[in-house]
Amino acid sequence: MSKSILINSIKLSAYVGLATFTLLAVGCSKGSSAESNKADSSTVSASGNTAPAAVGATSSSLKSDERLIKGGSFTRLLDDGKTVVTVNSYYLDKKLTTVEEFDEFVKKTNYTTEADKFGNSAVLQDGNWTLKEGANYWYPLGKDKPKATANHPVTQVSWNDVVAYAKWKGKRLPTEVEWEYAATNAGATNFKFPWGNDVEVNGKYVANTFQGTFPSDNTALDGFEFTSPVGYYPANELGLFDIGGNVWEFTANPIPPTPEQAAQDPSLRIPLKGGSFATDFSKDADALIFHHSSTTPETGVFHTGFRLARDDK
Numbered sequence: 079m080s081k082s083i084l085i086n087s088i089k090l091s092a093y094v095g096l097a098t099f100t101l102l103a104v105g106c107s108k109g110s111s112a113e114s115n116k117a118d119s120s121t122v123s124a125s126g127n128t129a130p131a132a133v134g135a136t137s138s139s140l141k142s143d144e145r146l147i148k149g150g151s152f153t154r155l156l157d158d159g160k161t162v163v164t165v166n167s168y169y170l171d172k173k174l175t176t177v178e179e180f181d182e183f184v185k186k187t188n189y190t191t192e193a194d195k196f197g198n199s200a201v202l203q204d205g206n207w208t209l210k211e212g213a214n215y216w217y218p219l220g221k222d223k224p225k226a227t228a229n230h231p232v233t234q235v236s237w238n239d240v241v242a243y244a245k246w247k248g249k250r251l252p253t254e255v256e257w258e259y260a261a262t263n264a265g266a267t268n269f270k271f272p273w274g275n276d277v278e279v280n281g282k283y284v285a286n287t288f289q290g291t292f293p294s295d296n297t298a299l300d301g302f303e304f305t306s307p308v309g310y311y312p313a314n315e316l317g318l319f320d321i322g323g324n325v326w327e328f329t330a331n332p333i334p335p336t337p338e339q340a341a342q343d344p345s346l347r348i349p350l351k352g353g354s355f356a357t358d359f360s361k362d363a364d365a366l367i368f369h370h371s372s373t374t375p376e377t378g379v380f381h382t383g384f385r386l387a388r389d390d391k
């Protein structure tokens with residue numbers, strides 16, 4: 079990949095508090111953007127299976143690191159109204175993909191991530207979004223910061239990187255609707271967040287989110303300033319960990335940019351679901367189950383990772 083030298087005016091949403099930062103980055107052809115926008119009903123992919131949802135379903139082809147999410151219908155609460163959607167059964171990884179798992183892919187396939195091709199990746203540093211030189215999945219905050227921990231979710235991978243990884247694994251990313259279905263316990267719950275309507279449950283944090291005054295004063299009352307080990311917090315009723323919090327999750331289907339996004343970069347956007355350690359769930363509407371943030375396909379971000387899915391067939 080050639081790397082052209084130019085000046086990009088990159089606008090990255092802060093993901094919390096509705097604050098938006100504008101970054102003037104030099105020296106990278108990557109038109110990165112991570113804008114907020116509303117859930118888009120155009121991503122609905124309804125089809126066929128009307129079997130009732132089941133909690134903790136099993137299957138003979140089920141792998142130990144997956145859950146079978148039985149298909150069924152559920153209601154998406156979009157800003158322009160409710161939409162009933164039917165989802166086919168699918169398998170979803172219990173946990174986010176870790177640094178160690180992604181590293182195995184890199185080593186065995188000699189893969190180079192887009193962050194390493196560009197030589198930088200997006201980091202929120204001292205309250206400002208920047209393309210940090212040297213940031214990659216082993217050094218998500220940059221080479222001058224601590225190395226990533228193997229059992230934490232991999233970040234600083236782009237959607238394109240993730241699609242390559244998924245292909246190698248014989249899997250795919252979940253669609254936005256599939257992620258929402260999993261986050262509602264297969265339609266059985268209708269909370270604001272995957273675990274409930276409040277950030278805390280019985281006085282305890284049940285997900286890795288942001289506490290403090292965004293962006294610079296992160297009190298980390300939940301124990302983690304940045305990522306946390308995958309599976310650290312309790313699973314939801316379907317047995318899925320980190321559905322909500324820790325890192326934003328890539329989904330499968332690119333969507334058109336909003337007019338505001340297109341004015342900066344006409345690239346398609348990848349919906350991101352679930353919020354992260356850098357999301358103040360008490361203030362950021364993007365963290366709601368039926369909302370999303372988004373990023374461009376080539377952009378790695380320090381708080382964005384993924385889990386994989388596959389068809390039930």
Ligand SMILES: [Ca+2]
Nearest residue numbers: 286287300302
């Ligand atoms: Ca935290």
